[in-house]
Amino acid sequence: EAGVAQSPRYKIIEKRQSVAFWCNPISGHATLYWYQQILGQGPKLLIQFQNNGVVDDSQLPKDRFSAERLKGVDSTLKIQPAKLEDSAVYLCASSPSGSLYNEQFFGPGTRLTVL
Amino acid sequence: GDSVTQMEGPVTLSEEAFLTINCTYTATGYPSLFWYVQYPGEGLQLLLKATKADDKGSNKGFEATYRKETTSFHLEKGSVQVSDSAVYFCALSEYGGATNKLIFGTGTLLAVQP
Numbered sequence: 001e002a003g004v005a006q007s008p009r010y011k012i013i014e015k016r017q018s019v020a021f022w023c024n025p026i027s028g029h030a031t032l033y034w035y036q037q038i039l040g041q042g043p044k045l046l047i048q049f050q051n052n053g054v055v056d057d058s059q060l061p062k063d064r065f066s067a068e069r070l071k072g073v074d075s076t077l078k079i080q081p082a083k084l085e086d087s088a089v090y091l092c093a094s095s096p097s098g099s100l101y102n103e104q105f106f107g108p109g110t111r112l113t114v115l
Numbered sequence: 116g117d118s119v120t121q122m123e124g125p126v127t128l129s130e131e132a133f134l135t136i137n138c139t140y141t142a143t144g145y146p147s148l149f150w151y152v153q154y155p156g157e158g159l160q161l162l163l164k165a166t167k168a169d170d171k172g173s174n175k176g177f178e179a180t181y182r183k184e185t186t187s188f189h190l191e192k193g194s195v196q197v198s199d200s201a202v203y204f205c206a207l208s209e210y211g212g213a214t215n216k217l218i219f220g221t222g223t224l225l226a227v228q229p
Binding site: 035043095103104107 | 151156157158159160161164206217219220222
């Protein structure tokens, strides 16, 4: 079974530029998550989708971050414009459903450096 | 809000030494507790979990017991190997409605020397 795929693996941009990350979850997984992991910290949830609907985006900085999951499968996270403090690893995860005990499967992440 | 606190690293051990990584949590309800591991260059992988008080999660020689009275979920292994070198994250699952987001600790780097 293929795991969670993310691209690109690395991205370097200058502040005020825009950037987009792509995630393809495990086939059949209804729930998709985007986490931000700043160096030296644990991952923090940015947004959770159940199929193509948003379940939780309370931690998403909506003035600059946006995310979509149009067909309930793959997802794109965008930052526009980027700030220095956005430098982090962006992790995508998926799970079969939103229930309490389901394991979340993580992709390898995209490391973003904002100069 | 809910939070997870784990011991700071790095933790450096010799092969076959005993490992303990401390983790305590704060939660208003009764969360599920997890240990995730991140090997160099790889994504996070679930190591073990416990869903209620006194449950013991175990996998690959690692164990952790859900202690409600001390709000702890310490990770232990009796004999570590070089291949266990990784970053270990303690996490809890907060449940509210349809969400089961994970709240992570800051991670503990384990380095095992031959």
